[in-house]
Amino acid sequence: MRQRTLWSAVLVLGLALSAGCGSAGVSGSPPGGSGDKLVVWDWKSGDPSAAAYLEKARADFAKSHPGVEVEFVAQPFDQYYTLLGAAIQAGKGPDVILFNGGGQLRDRVDSLLPLDTYVAADRERLAGWDAFAHGGKTYASPVTLQGHPWYYNKSLYEQAGLDPDAPAGTWDEFVEDCGVIADRTGAKCFAVGNKEGIGIQFFLSATGSAVLAPDEYDRWIAGERDWTSPGVKRIFELWRQVEAAGLNNDGVNSTAMFNDAFAVFQSGKAAHVIGLMSDVGHWKDFAEFLEPDDVGVMAAPVVVPGVTPSLPYDGGIGYGVAKWTRDPEVAADLVRSLTSTEALRAFHADAGAIASDTTVDVSAGGPAVTAISSGLRTGKPALHVALPSKTVDLMGRLSQQLLSGSVTVDEAVAQLAASDEAS
Amino acid sequence: MPPGAAPTPVRPAPTPQPLGAVARRRGPRTELLAPFVLVAPAVLIIVGLRLWPLVLGINFSFTGDGDRNGMPVGLDNYVTLLGDPLFRTALRNVGLLVLLLPVAVAIPGLLATFIYLRTPGHRVYRAVYFFPAVLSPVIVGAIFNLLLAYDGPFNEVLAVVGLGPVDWLGDPDVAIFAVAGVHVWATFGMALVVFLAGFANLDPSLLDAARVDGASLPQSIRHVIVPGLTRTIQFVFVTTMIGLLTSMFGLLFVMTGGGPEASTYLPEYYIWVQQGQFNQPALASAASTALFLIMLLVGLAQIGVLRRAGREG
Structure with missing residues (x-):
């Protein structure tokens, strides 16, 4: 027993002496490859x-x-x-x-x-x-280039009797169209997955230019972010409303964006998805399931009159x-x-x-x-990409809470502002 | 020449004596060294690959991340940990799992009892119960992701009996129980085998006697089986606890990713996120140290309980 106590004492002493004296992270000779x-x-x-x-x-x-x-x-x-x-x-x-x-x-x-x-x-x-x-x-x-075009399923538009080549230009029209599509085809408006908290990232960036004035948008990208501005709050409010109005597929918080949400869109169960431009969840993937001509790309419907939506990339x-x-x-x-x-x-x-x-x-x-590449000229950096990774992570969790109703928009943006400030 | 005057020294020279002494001295020395030599490989492996990295890790947890990389920061990382709601959630979930432990032990115990009592079909059940134990957590997680999906079979069955759909993996109040439940499902086969081994040592005449005395099944379990299996039950408690605290990462990673609303964070997952996603290895080291201390406390407490029970036995 005494010996054990002695050993513990030696260990503790050793730790105390070596604590903080150095770090495994400091190293002087690190080359990955040799000279050639x-x-x-x-x-x-x-x-x-x-x-x-x-x-x-x-x-x-x-x-x-x-x-x-x-x-x-x-x-x-x-x-x-x-x-x-x-x-x-x-x-x-x-x-x-x-x-x-x-x-x-x-x-x-x-x-x-x-x-x-x-x-x-x-x-x-x-x-x-x-x-x-x-x-x-x-x-x-x-x-x-990676960005977030607003994809829509033209064949669902046709089935619903809407003009597939003239998607809605304003938010109200868009919600109205979604109602028509739901009534006539049974398809949901949005395919969205927020299991990993990614849904909100896409939503923020894809709707940002349809809500924020250009100068507020540019200031956001430059790092001067006012989280409590009416525009920013409006985006998070929309995120909540879309779910509350039943526009999303069921179980958003347990649906993975990669690739369950995309599968919902590809299988025609939802008419719109905010997807990607490269890698996965993009035009080429969608075209393999839907007809290539049925994959439409539309501008974000205008939420605040007077702003011009742009492609976030x-x-x-x-x-x-x-x-x-x-x-x-x-x-x-x-x-x-x-x-x-x-x-x-x-x-x-x-x-x-x-x-x-x-x-x-x-x-x-x-x-x-x-359509995507024609949007590149006027496109702007995506809002969520400009955020520190900790804030993005927090935003993912808060977005889930917004959907379940356990946090208000005001509380969410306040927490995000604090996190952004600290990073 | 008088016989006694022979000058020749007939006594053997005392040379063998020192030789013998050397042999005797060498003997104890090799005997003294032998155990050290024999345990050296094990000790070196433990010290070199376990304790030394542990010391390095603990040491590393007192240094900073990012701009302060390599600088001593005292207890800053630990203060950060305590202030981080994510880490607090992770600790709370550890507490929750400890509370769930009796359920996780009771399930294999009860099922093993039924097998022992030769319920019809017990041979089939024995194989079926053990089957999930051979599946990797990733496969189990993927299977249950499908089963527990919002529009998945579980909810369809619920709908048939008229119950509303439950967002098993999307509701923060439900998800941790769903994941823990799946973990228990996936791992109870091993505990079941341990229980069956315990039953092998149980004296069947006791059960027969109870039956003759007219004891009901619950009474037999309560008064014969449980007391007879005390040691086995304790062993399963310890191993199940360790399993719950250290082997859920795969399931969490596949099934919830720590979500929804960070409700399924466990310390392991937190460590991985801090190291891999946020590039804060020192903070992750601090969390690892905290987890190590928790496991140490839990382990010591359990060893204490076991030892006391052993003395009683």
């Missing part, structure tokens, strides 16, 4: 639809750096940022890293190299830089360079190859992504993608 090898982490390279893209990118890179080997390491997306965090912490991260735009990248900029000097020549050709910028510096080059995914890479120039060249026109054209064609390269011709993708 670059390691790229992503969650795409294992995907057959990315094969042609990577081949083109590799070929482009080999032209300027024939001796440098490039290794793509595909990580499971579910675990991606967990693994990346561990790798960064251990100082053994990759050289080039694929990121989602927005919070995931901004949370990790202290491990990344500013790329402004290396990618200056790509500025004009590529779109979506804002999602990869922080504090006036660019940390990754965009590969795809940002850089979707992009490649950044880790601080510890041995030769930043070589790594940056790889990033440039990964965003070269040839490579991105292949990515668009095979994976159905809206590529960041504005010179890629998308007309072969069908009417929906043409």
